Amino acid sequence: xxxxxxxxxxxxxxxxxxxxxxxxxxxxxxxxxxxxxxxxxxxxxxxxxxxxxxxxxxxxxxxxxxxxxxxxxxxxxxxxxxxxxxxxxxxxxxxxxxxxxxxxxxxxxxxxxxxxxxxxxxxxxxxxxxxxxxxxxxxxxxxxxxxxxxxxxxxxxxxxxxxxxxxxxxxxxxxxxxxxxxxxxxxxxxxxxxxxxxxxxxxxxxxxxxxxxxxxxxxxxxxxxxxxxxxxxxxxxxxxxxxxxxxxxxxxxxxxxxxxxxxxxxxxxxxxxxxxxxxxxxxxxxxxxxxxxxxxxxxxxxxxxxxxxxxxxxxxxxxxxxxxxxxxxxxxxxxxxxxxxxxxxxxxxxxxxxxxxxxxxxxxxxxxxxxxxxxxxxxxxxxxxxxxxxxxxx
Amino acid sequence: xxxxxxxxxxxxxxxxxxxxxxxxxxxxxxxxxxxxxxxxxxxxxxxxxxxxxxxxxxxxxxxxxxxxxxxxxxxxxxxxxxxxxxxxxxxxxxxxxxxxxxxxxxxxxxxxxxxxxxxxxxxxxxxxxxxxxxxxxxxxxxxxxxxxxxxxxxxxxxxxxxxxxxxxxxxxxxxxxxxxxxxxxxxxxxxxxxxxxxxxxxxxxxxxxxxxxxxxxxxxxxxxxxxxxxxxxxxxxxxxxxxxxxxxxxxxxxxxxxxxxxxxxxxxxxxxxxxxxxxxxxxxxxxxxxxxxxxxxxxxxxxxxxxxxxxxxxxxxxxxxxxxxxxxxxxxxxxxxxxxxxxxxxxxxxxxxxxxxxxxxxxxxxxxxxxxxxxxxxxxxxxxxxxxxxxxxxxxxxxxxxxxxx
Numbered sequence: 181x182x183x184x185x186x187x188x189x190x191x192x193x194x195x196x197x198x199x200x201x202x203x204x205x206x207x208x209x210x211x212x213x214x215x216x217x218x219x220x221x222x223x224x225x226x227x228x229x230x231x232x233x234x235x236x237x238x239x240x241x242x243x244x245x246x247x248x249x250x251x252x253x254x255x256x257x258x259x260x261x262x263x264x265x266x267x268x269x270x271x272x273x274x275x276x277x278x279x280x281x282x283x284x285x286x287x288x289x290x291x292x293x294x295x296x297x298x299x300x301x302x303x304x305x306x307x308x309x310x311x312x313x314x315x316x317x318x319x320x321x322x323x324x325x326x327x328x329x330x331x332x333x334x335x336x337x338x339x340x341x342x343x344x345x346x347x348x349x350x351x352x353x354x355x356x357x358x359x360x361x362x363x364x365x366x367x368x369x370x371x372x373x374x375x376x377x378x379x380x381x382x383x384x385x386x387x388x389x390x391x392x393x394x395x396x397x398x399x400x401x402x403x404x405x406x407x408x409x410x411x412x413x414x415x416x417x418x419x420x421x422x423x424x425x426x427x428x429x430x431x432x433x434x435x436x437x438x439x440x441x442x443x444x445x446x447x448x449x450x451x452x453x454x455x456x457x458x459x460x461x462x463x464x465x466x467x468x469x470x471x472x473x474x475x476x477x478x479x480x481x482x483x484x485x486x487x488x489x490x491x492x493x494x495x496x497x498x499x500x501x502x503x504x505x506x507x508x509x510x511x512x513x514x515x516x517x518x519x520x521x522x523x524x525x526x527x528x529x530x531x532x533x534x535x536x537x538x539x540x541x542x543x544x545x546x547x548x549x550x551x552x553x554x555x556x557x558x559x560x561x562x563x564x565x566x567x568x569x570x571x572x573x574x
Numbered sequence: 575x576x577x578x579x580x581x582x583x584x585x586x587x588x589x590x591x592x593x594x595x596x597x598x599x600x601x602x603x604x605x606x607x608x609x610x611x612x613x614x615x616x617x618x619x620x621x622x623x624x625x626x627x628x629x630x631x632x633x634x635x636x637x638x639x640x641x642x643x644x645x646x647x648x649x650x651x652x653x654x655x656x657x658x659x660x661x662x663x664x665x666x667x668x669x670x671x672x673x674x675x676x677x678x679x680x681x682x683x684x685x686x687x688x689x690x691x692x693x694x695x696x697x698x699x700x701x702x703x704x705x706x707x708x709x710x711x712x713x714x715x716x717x718x719x720x721x722x723x724x725x726x727x728x729x730x731x732x733x734x735x736x737x738x739x740x741x742x743x744x745x746x747x748x749x750x751x752x753x754x755x756x757x758x759x760x761x762x763x764x765x766x767x768x769x770x771x772x773x774x775x776x777x778x779x780x781x782x783x784x785x786x787x788x789x790x791x792x793x794x795x796x797x798x799x800x801x802x803x804x805x806x807x808x809x810x811x812x813x814x815x816x817x818x819x820x821x822x823x824x825x826x827x828x829x830x831x832x833x834x835x836x837x838x839x840x841x842x843x844x845x846x847x848x849x850x851x852x853x854x855x856x857x858x859x860x861x862x863x864x865x866x867x868x869x870x871x872x873x874x875x876x877x878x879x880x881x882x883x884x885x886x887x888x889x890x891x892x893x894x895x896x897x898x899x900x901x902x903x904x905x906x907x908x909x910x911x912x913x914x915x916x917x918x919x920x921x922x923x924x925x926x927x928x929x930x931x932x933x934x935x936x937x938x939x940x941x942x943x944x945x946x947x948x949x950x951x952x953x954x955x956x957x958x959x960x961x962x963x964x965x966x967x968x969x970x971x972x973x974x975x976x977x978x979x980x
Contacts, residue, residue: 246665252658357786361943362936365752365788366652366677371684453653457677460653502666507618507627507646 193535205530209474212526213488216519220496223515228504235499242498243491253487253494255382255452256462258389259444261486263461263468265389265396265479266440269433271469272400272477273413275330279341280465282348283322283438285456287445289352290318292456295373295449296359308375311450319442320435322348327434331427345465349458356457369454375446385447392440397479399436409433441465470520492516602866603669609643610634610860611663613656613682615675617648620789621834622814626674626697626852633856637864652677660685664692670863672697672856686710693869695859697852698756700939700967702871713855714966715875719910720848720886721760722767722917723903727846727888728808728830729771730896732778735828738807744778747801749811749818751788753979755936759961759968760812763917764830765977770915770922771902781806783980791815802827819844828894835889844892846899850875854885872966881907918959920950923974933959935969 200208217239221232243253263280270277291311298307326340356367378384400406408429411419419426448460471489475481493516500512612630614623627646634644645668647659656678663671664685672695673682679699686694686707695711696702702712732744746768750757765780772778781801785793794817798809802825810830811818816839822829823840831840831847855875862869878884881903891899909915920930934945949969951960961970973979 246662248658248661248665353786362939363752363754364676365754365786369653369680371680455653455680457651457653459651462651501647502645505641505644505646507614507648509617509649 189537191537193537194532195535197531197533200530208526208529209523212523213519216522219522220515220518223518224499224504224511227511230504234503238499238503239492239495242495242502245498249494249498251380251382253490255385256494257487257490258382258385259447259452260464260468260471260490261389261482262392262440262444262447263464264471264475264482264486265392266437266444267468267472268396268475268477268479268482269400269406269409270437271472273409273430273433275327275430275434276338277323277326277341277434277437278338278466278469279323279326279344280441280468281461281463282341282345282465283319283441284445284448284461284465285345285348285352285458286322287315287319287442288449288453288456288460289348289355289445290314290442291446291449292367292370293355295370295454299370299373304373307373311373311375312446315446315450316439316442319440319445320438323434323438323441324431327431330434331430352456352458352460367455367457371454373450374454375450381451384451388443388447392443393479393483400477400479405429405432474523492519602864605638605860605864606640607643608639608670608860608863609645609666609668610639611645611647611660611666611668611671613650613659613663613671613673613678614646614648615650615652615678620814622788623648623674625833625849626672629852630672630856633853633860636853637857637860639860650678652681654681656681657684660694661689664689669693670695670859672859674698683707683710693859693863695855695869697855698967700965703965704938704940708868711869711871711873712966713873713875714962714968715850715855715885716877716962717848717850717886718759718763718917718961718968718970719877719907720850720888721763722770722910723881723888723907724810724830724832724846724848725764725767725769726771726906727891727895727899727903728764728810728828729768729778730899730902731828731845731894732768732776732808733771733773734896735807736773736776739776740805742776744772744776744807745805746778746780746808746810747798747804747806748780748782749794749797749801749809749813750782750784751813752786753784755971756968757784757812758973759970760832761810762923762970762972762974762977763961764810765974766917766919766922767906769976770906778976780977781980782977785813787813789814791817794818795821798822799825831889835892837890837892841893843894845895846891847889849887849889851883851885851887854878874962874966877907877911880904913954913956916953916956916958918961918970920957920959923972923976925972925974927975930959930972931957933972935964935971937964937969 217236221235224230224235225232242249244250267277267280294307294311294314298310322344326337326344329335329340330337356365360367375384400409408424411422411424412426412429416426449456453460467489471482471485474485496512496515500506612626614626616623618624618627630646645663645666650656650659652675656673660671660682670693674697676698679696679701682694682696683701683705686709690709693709695713697713699712702710738744748761750761761782769778781804783797783801785797787793794811794813794815798818798821801809808828809818809822812832814833816836819829819831819836819840823843827843828845829840829843830845833847833849835844835847837844855873858873859869875885877886881888906915931950932948933950935947935949936943936945937947947964949960949964950957959970961968
């Protein structure tokens with residue numbers, strides 16, 4: 181009579197990984213992107229019978245096919261990068277600013293108001309200064325209201341900032357009905373009042389994005405403020421214990437967030453559209469969250485993630501409209517979602533590893549049970565040694 | 575002899591050159607080489623844009639434009655994205671580019687100024703006749719005639735609902751998007767058609783409410799319900815969602831729709847819908863390109879040979895329509911076409927109790943928002959407000975008696 185229980189091993193076993201080197205992490209993400217793109221190519225084949233590699237060619241064509249497309253790619257990537265840079269310090273502090281869209285709209289609205297009332301009335305230089313200051317100021321205002329509530333009364337900033345978006349959209353509609361004298365529901369672009377061009381229409385945006393990236397990198401990594409932000413994000417109590425004024429840090433950081441969103445609003449209205457409408461931010465306030473997440477709040481990596489997101493969405497868009505000739509955007513949305521999903525999934529593989537039963541047989545439960553039963557020789561296997569070493573590194 | 579030969583050759587070359595030049599003066603693009611683009615605000619899930627997309631595809635197929643040469647850009651916001659897409663279509667080689675939404679206009683003009691060899695056609699726009707660009711054109715249709723016919727069908731329906739009249743007066747409701755000339759022209763022509771169809775001894779008044787959005791399902795439904803609760807016995811709308819038709823179906827109130835049939839969703843209350851059919855315009859533009867002729871600065875589509883064809887047309891009548899409606903509508907349409915009925919006949923409406931003898935409409939969008947064009951004229955002994963004549967987009971914006979705006 182045996183008392184032995186059959187130990188049924190699962191086919192897969194998940195275990196935590198030792199921290200990977202930066203190169204390995206990059207490799208995992210890169211392979212995720214490649215796998216995602218190839219898979220989405222095959223999805224297109226399944227759905228439309230298209231050549232799977234045509235999708236890849238289409239994506240590159242959509243971004244690099246003409247000079248204009250390259251500029252548009254750079255412009256949109258710069259704008260998304262700026263929004264990501266705005267959100268990053270707040271996110272690092274675990275202040276979930278979902279109000280990027282609203283802050284951008286308000287910046288753009290303030291800019292449009294200056295253009296509407298001041299264009300032709302006062303010298304352009306003064307108008308430009310007004311446009312810049314009011315956009316930044318209103319962007320700050322829109323961000324700082326939830327921040328003050330958070331700091332003073334610990335209200336939920338996620339909902340608060342989200343709701344501020346809708347108020348901003350409502351204000352744009354109100355302004356539209358007030359300023360559109362023919363009641364068409366649309367405002368007229370004021371192209372004459374746009375900020376002066378440097379070289380061409382897009383260089384100003386790119387330069388600002390570069391400048392803010394450099395600033396944000398040093399601010400977060402090298403400055404005392406950046407350290408405080410990180411500490412508040414890790415643990416409010418520790419920060420307080422160390423003597424950091426948490427309220428001040430929250431408000432100051434979100435102020436910075438709002439100011440950059442205000443600048444983005446200024447660029448949308450004063451450089452790109454010459455106009456303001458509900459969709460002015462092109463939903464970048466939310467898209468940027470993904471860019472920040474992929475980059476783990478690192479400003480330099482955000483250059484890659486912002487660029488990648490715009491590259492993918494512009495490319496798929498081109499492929500859907502010009503190659504597949506579809507007049508329904510659902511497919512491109514689905515593919516983009518699919519790619520992001522795979523990339524986010526691969527974060528799992530950065531933290532954990534999958535082991536198969538076969539892989540484990542040498543050192544898994546059986547070994548341990550044998551050891552307990554005194555059957556094993558007691559010597560650790562090679563893999564166990566490795567695991568112990570890794571453990572030591574942690 | 576050599577000299578003579580040289581002279582002869584020179585003469586022949588000169589003549590050939592001249593012939594070549596005259597040929598250049600009118601040079602069409604063969605339909606195999608013609609590339610056409612369409613920029614849409616939404617994609618085909620919006621009924622408004624679907625109407626354009628379907629017409630565009632149909633016109634291209636009818637005219638034998640190659641599939642590869644047709645580009646449709648959907649979900650293009652009314653901002654710089656419109657200009658970007660127009661410029662991208664130019665890069666792809668398009669010679670003829672359309673846009674479908676009012677707010678695209680300034681960005682289409684921006685593109686037209688930059689790409690002078692490409693023709694830009696914008697539906698519902700108002701600026702072509704003042705911008706005076708050779709390659710920028712507006713288009714609309716005499717949709718007020720379609721509205722009039724749809725209103726007429728509503729009036730015929732009311733004649734079968736005399737129990738709903740209060741003191742022989744029918745109160746009807748209208749859900750509008752914005753208090754903008756296009757909407758005002760639409761509901762006024764609809765109301766005038768409705769009134770014209772009523773049996774002797776009956777009158778009608780109309781309540782209008784605005785949602786301040788072109789597409790807001792909730793707001794349109796709420797507006798329709800409010801109107802119904804205020805005693806309106808028949809509803810029509812000028813907004814793009816199914817909000818109002820659905821509310822009417824739920825309340826059992828007859829509905830006249832716009833831009834497409836709602837018969838499948840509202841089988842018991844749908845009477846008829848008027849819409850603009852863009853196929854004739856797209857075909858016209860393609861013909862002009864192929865023939866090397868200029869496209870009209872302002873194109874106004876008209877009623878066709880029957881009420882179901884033409885640029886302005888009606889959908890099939892719904893089950894809720896009164897008996898004999900189709901025949902009666904054909905009769906009225908014929909009268910509209912031969913000019914014996916004018917929609918905005920000054921004898922048929924008053925403003926503040928007085929007839930309108932003279933009216934300056936804001937036809938030129940010069941930023942002043944002041945009327946500058948006399949639009950009242952007399953033809954066949956009828957004095958009328960001449961809609962869509964001085965530009966294709968509607969400009970009738972008189973608040974006539976009998977219509978109450980909330």
